[in-house]
Amino acid sequence: SKTKELVELDKRHFIHPTSAPKAAAEDGPSIIFSEGNGIYVNNMDGESYIDGMSMLWNVNIGHGQKELAEAANEQMTKIAYSSAFKGFSNEPAIKLAEKLASLAPGDLNAVFFTSGGSESNDTAFKLSRFYWKLKGKAEKKKIIGMQSGYHGVTQAAQSATGIPATHEFAGSSVEGFYHATPHLTNCELGDKNDPNYENSIRALIEKEGADTVAAVIIEPVQGAGGVNMPPEGYLEAVRKLCDEFNILFIADEVICGFGRTGKMFGIENWNVQPDFMSIAKGITSGYSQLGGVMLSDEIRDTIVNYDGVMAHGFTYSGHPTACAVALKNIEIIERDGLVENTKEMEKEMQKGLAYLEEKHDIVRNCRTLGLLAAFEVYNPETGEHLDPSLQAAATIVDECFDRKLILRHIGDFRVAIAPPLVISKQEIEKMIQIIDESITAFKNTL
Ligand code: PLP
Numbered sequence: 001s002k003t004k005e006l007v008e009l010d011k012r013h014f015i016h017p018t019s020a021p022k023a024a025a026e027d028g029p030s031i032i033f034s035e036g037n038g039i040y041v042n043n044m045d046g047e048s049y050i051d052g053m054s055m056l057w058n059v060n061i062g063h064g065q066k067e068l069a070e071a072a073n074e075q076m077t078k079i080a081y082s083s084a085f086k087g088f089s090n091e092p093a094i095k096l097a098e099k100l101a102s103l104a105p106g107d108l109n110a111v112f113f114t115s116g117g118s119e120s121n122d123t124a125f126k127l128s129r130f131y132w133k134l135k136g137k138a139e140k141k142k143i144i145g146m147q148s149g150y151h152g153v154t155q156a157a158q159s160a161t162g163i164p165a166t167h168e169f170a171g172s173s174v175e176g177f178y179h180a181t182p183h184l185t186n187c188e189l190g191d192k193n194d195p196n197y198e199n200s201i202r203a204l205i206e207k208e209g210a211d212t213v214a215a216v217i218i219e220p221v222q223g224a225g226g227v228n229m230p231p232e233g234y235l236e237a238v239r240k241l242c243d244e245f246n247i248l249f250i251a252d253e254v255i256c257g258f259g260r261t262g263k264m265f266g267i268e269n270w271n272v273q274p275d276f277m278s279i280a281k282g283i284t285s286g287y288s289q290l291g292g293v294m295l296s297d298e299i300r301d302t303i304v305n306y307d308g309v310m311a312h313g314f315t316y317s318g319h320p321t322a323c324a325v326a327l328k329n330i331e332i333i334e335r336d337g338l339v340e341n342t343k344e345m346e347k348e349m350q351k352g353l354a355y356l357e358e359k360h361d362i363v364r365n366c367r368t369l370g371l372l373a374a375f376e377v378y379n380p381e382t383g384e385h386l387d388p389s390l391q392a393a394a395t396i397v398d399e400c401f402d403r404k405l406i407l408r409h410i411g412d413f414r415v416a417i418a419p420p421l422v423i424s425k426q427e428i429e430k431m432i433q434i435i436d437e438s439i440t441a442f443k444n445t446l
Pocket of ligand 1: 150151219253
């Protein structure tokens with residue numbers, strides 16, 4: 001069959017991102033996608049799966065939205081690509097920049113475009129260092145990220161990432177990046193008696209010296225590191241800390257942005273104004289490759305006062321077709337009330353997870369913000385996580401896949417759920433039913 005042929009070609013020629021190369025080369029892909037519609041995706045044989053992760057947390061408006069294809073077609077037919085370097089510009093990029101300024105919280109009124117999240121974070125680090133240099137504080141260079149924070153895979157974004165496996169790969173960490181234990185609210189508020197104090201952002205700033213630290217980078221809700229929600233007051237405490245020590249606050253909105261958490265941007269769930277905001281993924285719902293960093297007026301005004309050339313720019317910064325797709329995507333998010341739907345569906349997701357927790361003694365620690373959710377699997381007798389050798393989370397995700405629901409496990413005991421924002425109550429119920437059956441199937445293997 002055509003699928004078999006493609007599997008063989010894939011095994012031979014396709015080096016897959018964030019995958020086990022040996023398994024990929026020996027077994028080939030478990031699915032080759034051919035079509036999508038709403039929350040559903042089809043394999044080559046026309047079998048339909050629920051995309052419970054919006055692929056990589058990015059297909060916010062769902063699959064198969066023809067209007068985005070039309071927007072791309074229209075722009076490509078006129079002029080698919082043009083440079084934005086040195087005096088060149090294009091209409092979709094200008095209009096998108098203006099639209100983003102109108103949507104972003106507070107005075108984040110300017111944007112530097114990239115092609116994705118990693119590039120956006122690298123850009124945010126460079127621009128924070130550049131900002132301090134222009135302010136006569138060139139020694140402010142260090143970046144503090146969080147343990148279990150995820151910021152991408154380019155050298156700097158990977159270095160800011162607080163997931164050890166990403167650092168072990170090819171010795172990819174560069175100097176100048178530090179990681180704090182996230183969510184130590186009391187420490188960030190100044191409580192030095194906390195036993196974890198030395199791993200806090202505050203302690204790192206004091207140890208390294210505030211005059212060497214450029215910025216702190218934080219996901220409002222940690223995604224790839226485990227769907228970890230900040231406790232009450234934490235993000236506000238970090239913002240205060242940054243103000244106290246003259247350090248810039250970078251909000252990594254690559255997952256949280258564009259409706260995922262039930263607000264247009266994740267940080268809007270808290271009373272915090274970032275200096276930079278990294279965006280990607282949901283900006284086009286994955287229909288085209290685009291990212292960006294948004295800058296506060298203070299940073300923008302400082303940078304545009306610089307007379308020389310800012311030697312930083314990607315070939316695809318301000319890509320007209322990608323920007324046209326993003327504009328249409330944002331139009332659909334607003335027109336179809338997808339942020340509001342996400343807030344509504346949050347309740348259904350919470351209800352569903354509460355049902356699973358009630359029914360299955362291994363399910364605990366469920367959390368949901370908008371349509372960003374996770375549950376964990378525990379040993380009910382010891383109250384500890386299930387033994388990693390049981391591969392509980394991976395097995396439950398495999399059982400879901402067999403039942404035509406795509407989810408993602410994070411480590412040995414967490415399962416993430418992040419469906420497209422167009423999902424309905426009935427579709428969430430269907431997902432929960434499949435997860436329910438899959439947990440039962442896993443328990444039967446014990
Ligand atoms: N930041 C966050 C919070 C992410 O989740 C990701 C990707 O998953 C990135 C940055 C990196 O984005 P990209 O893969 O587009 O480079």
